[in-house]
Amino acid sequence: MASETQSLGFIGGGQMAEALIKGILAADLYRAEQLMVAEPHGPRREELAERHGVTVHAEAGPLLAACPVLILAVKPQVVAAVLEHYSGQLGKDHLLISIAAGITLTFMEERLAPAPVRVIRVMPNTPALVLAAASALSPGRHAREEDLQLARRIFAAVGEAVVLEEKLLDAVTGLSGSGPAYVFTFLEALIDAGVKVGLSREVAEQLARQTILGSVRLALATPEKNPAALRAMVTSPGGTTIAGLHVLEKGGFRGLVMDAVEAATQRSVELGRG
Ligand SMILES: NC(=O)c1ccc[n+]([C@@H]2O[C@H](COP(=O)([O-])OP(=O)(O)OC[C@H]3O[C@@H](n4cnc5c(N)ncnc54)[C@H](OP(=O)(O)O)[C@@H]3O)[C@@H](O)[C@H]2O)c1
Incomplete structure (x- = not known):
């Protein structure tokens, strides 16, 4: 009914x-x-x-x-x-x-x-x-x-x-409207990175897709843990993950994501006026 x-x-x-x-x-x-x-x-x-x-x-x-x-x-x-x-x-x-x-x-x-x-x-x-x-x-x-x-x-x-x-x-457009494109870009980059460190493209694609899906599902399944806590869970002292994260931080990854959302928001404002 x-x-x-x-x-x-x-x-x-x-x-x-x-x-x-x-x-x-x-x-x-x-x-x-x-x-x-x-x-x-x-x-x-x-x-x-x-x-x-x-x-x-x-x-x-x-x-x-x-x-x-x-x-x-x-x-x-x-x-x-x-x-x-x-x-x-x-x-x-x-x-x-x-x-x-x-x-x-x-x-x-x-x-x-x-x-x-x-x-x-x-x-x-x-x-x-x-x-x-x-x-x-x-x-x-x-x-x-x-x-x-x-x-x-x-x-x-x-x-x-x-x-x-x-x-x-406009902010919604910058975040969730354009967001899938940011995520696909990250997915693509992760696949290429896998190929760079010696994986076949097929395997890199399979692992990269599942990693993003699994990470989001884990975040949804554990709402009591914020993303920082989930990240800390896989970041052991002197380990592999912190070595990778260090490179992302040096490259200004978070600032870049913020700039991307801000630029898309601004573009939405301009298009709305036009
Ligand atoms: N796709 C997305 O992810 C997404 C996300 C956010 C918002 N939107 C919005 O959702 C809207 C629809 O997007 P869509 O991807 O579904 O577009 P779409 O696949 O092109 O569908 C629009 C349909 O409406 C038909 N149409 C045109 N004039 C009509 C009329 N006078 N009466 C009845 N039907 C008519 C179109 O025919 P013709 O091909 O002949 O024009 C077309 O088949 C858009 O305004 C878009 O901005 C889409």
């Missing part, structure tokens, strides 16, 4: 929409019959209907009529056109949850005015594709507490979700 009773519509049936559909169905939040997707590509519509049993349409009109809650999952550059096209049909009874990167609440609310559409902006990240997203949610001026709770349940179905003021979403 699904916990939500109304229908949920997705405007845009791409990668992120599919990840959310998977998570929502796996969490039994909605039944497939309650999910509707508007997607312009016929083959993609068929794929979504076949894989998940959702109802598909070529455009969003039928969704607006049937779904009080809509997830806007189109690329950021088409958000303005979509909102302008449907603004007359969106009203106070709709909750619009946007995942379009960099599109502000004000931008959306202005295009929907004078209708007081309840809008929530979400910044998820790519691990949503494996139901392990880190998402931050910010409510618009007309959104109610229950809207936020519902959006939170939806994004908790594909990972972790936090509620923050919109002005912090």
Whole structure:
């Protein structure tokens, strides 16, 4: 028995929409019959209907009529056109949850005015594709507490979700939005390092991947220990790990990570202004 009773519509049936559909169905939040997707590509519509049993349409009109809650999952550059096209049909009874990167609440609310559409902006990240997203949610001026709770349940179905003021979403973009790319860069570097010290690429890849996965799982399984305590556990006096850590510290590893997050945050601020 699904916990939500109304229908949920997705405007845009791409990668992120599919990840959310998977998570929502796996969490039994909605039944497939309650999910509707508007997607312009016929083959993609068929794929979504076949894989998940959702109802598909070529455009969003039928969704607006049937779904009080809509997830806007189109690329950021088409958000303005979509909102302008449907603004007359969106009203106070709709909750619009946007995942379009960099599109502000004000931008959306202005295009929907004078209708007081309840809008929530979400910044998820790519691990949503494996139901392990880190998402931050910010409510618009007309959104109610229950809207936020519902959006939170939806994004908790594909990972972790936090509620923050919109002005912090640039920092979220710098940390968890861009974060997977930093981690992949670290993973790549670890693999190359393994090759440099004589391991085959295949073995280096296997060991490096599992090391990152295992370390994160260990951190999650032992919340009483902060990362410094976990690091100390594997750093014996005069041992191998401290020799490696010494090189990272000399190279300014932590400062570099902080600078990277700060630069990405700043870039998000600039793009938001642009
Ligand atoms: N992927 C991520 O990890 C990630 C992370 C954070 C945020 N986001 C945000 O999530 C949003 C979706 O990303 P995505 O990766 O899922 O993109 P995507 O795979 O390109 O999916 C968007 C889909 O919406 C369709 N579409 C375009 N105009 C439409 C309209 N008027 N009505 C209905 N559907 C329409 C697109 O068709 P066309 O191909 O014809 O345009 C496409 O199939 C983006 O705004 C992105 O910023 C994504």
